[in-house]
Amino acid sequence: MTEYVHGYSEREALRLSEQAETLEKLLHHDTVYPPGAKVLEAGCGIGAQTVILAKNNPDAEITSIDISPESLEKARENTEKNGIKNVKFLQANIFSLPFEDSSFDHIFVCFVLEHLQSPEEALKSLKKVLKPGGTITVIEGDHGSCYFHPEGKKAIEAWNCLIRVQAYMKGNSLVGRQIYPLLQESGFEKIRVEPRMVYIDSSKPELVDGFILKTIIPMVEGVKEQSLKMQIIKEEEWEKGIEELHKTAEHGGTFCYTFFKGWGTK
Template sequence: MSEVQSQPNTQQQDVQQKDFQKRSDAVAKLYNTYPFPPEAILDEPPPGYNWRWNWKTAYNFCTGRLPDRLDARILDAGCGTGVGTEYLVHLNPQAQVIGIDLSEGAINVATERCQRSGADRVQFHNMSLYDIDQIPGEFDLINCVGVLHHLPDPKRGIQALSKKLAPGGIMHIFVYAELGRWEIQLMQEAIALLQGDKRGDYVDGVNVGRQVFASLPESNRILKRDKERWCLENHLDANFADMYVHPQEVDYNVNTVFELIEAADDLEFVGFSNPDYWNLERLLGQSPEMMERANRLSDRQRYRLTEVLDPEITHYEFFLARPPLLKADWSDDDALLKTIPERNPCMEGWPARQIFNYDYKIMNLDDATWEFLSACDG
């Protein structure tokens, strides 16, 4: 009897696997047609920084202290054309970096990009994120930006990555948010309807989308939103295709983001990397009573309250960690006085009195702050 009952399950698994592979192939086809991101390749290191890609600053954000070692092993999971990978190499001169991507065309661009900019401590592999166990060893930092939400099974994806994260290691995740992308979802559906049986022809999809936008009245909500937020980057077809004709996309809210996180094996949520957005004071600070009520909520409920009150959020960026993650305790004055401070390397314009901080926000330094930072350098 057990053999008879197992046959339908096997057939169902075969059907699911075929559908799974079909969707993965569709994603690979998109990025082979339009390698992404489409940023220009330079014969020099990339400009500026992203502090989330700097091992020291990312680790400091998560722990309040510097890492014990700088020769980190870093994985760029779903590296695309290597824009982020290139930064990971140049921002971490002692690290070894590995980039993987499903698209062979994107990997070819990534390889050229890093070769031309002198990013020579990197290896690329044309492979699915699901197959990351084929690469030996563990990683201190895993960067996965704009990838999980394009997988047929994001939970399986984050589980695969979590198994490669070393104890005390951190993982940086970026996934789409549904609230701030509502108009994008509507345009995606409109293009799909107009494409009909030509869905999967991404050049046609871009052409259809361009014509629809050109036809919409100026008062149209979708057009207005595109002009407000997206049109400057979407003049490139690769960006337009990634946004509006992608064959596989999952958009999240706070509740489903934490369901995704809970699928990761034994990883802990460290925090969102844009804490200013999640500060309810900016939304309810004028009402002490409402703030008191909000403070009685759980962390997750407060996060949800924030996004429903400010639904402009288009993505979530956060850090996970594999315990034990050793965090600093600066409540001990003796320990604090014994530390040797170091200036954040992600700082533009220093040593001027007006600089960009790690988040590219302008800061005007008073005398005490400027003297302290100067002493850190000295």
């Protein structure tokens, strides 16, 4: 397990919620479980994805785990605020799960593998608690898939700080492209992976606001302190990069990013 690269601030909690709401249709529309299914959500964080997962599957029995007690408390608050009744929370380590083998019908993992030093070992650990014939769903982004216009030089440098800081912290922000081999090497079968692209221009103001301004730019800004401390970039160059990123949200700007959603069966 690595430290969460984006930190645990209130601003980050808000960013995660904005991201989940903005991407709900793109990422969650086909995550459907039958009534009575026992589902494990591994790495629930503050519950931003939990609320959507539970809302879309009201008759499933969901167990959501996270290693951070602070995040779990916020997750409980988020589900209570949204009237969610079919989730129970538990503090647990994904590498040493407190469940018997074959305890769950399905497993859901969203934006977790990028933060792990050993994602394959995490998937193998999860596979043990999955019933034979059960499924795993994995969703990850890939920061290397990002491109935008105007393509400011300093904006690219600021964006690459995000990738470099996460790599320094033993995470992998390029893990989206690796979902298929990771599931394969972890022993899952019937694997398939689909790209889920977000393309934004000024004709899509809800995405300009929800994704560029409230998700992407705050995510990059979240690694400013580490980037300066690591001397990856100078502060004046950083500020110029953030300024250039904002231009992608203005008239004539565009932004594109690809998520990957994968499935496997035990």
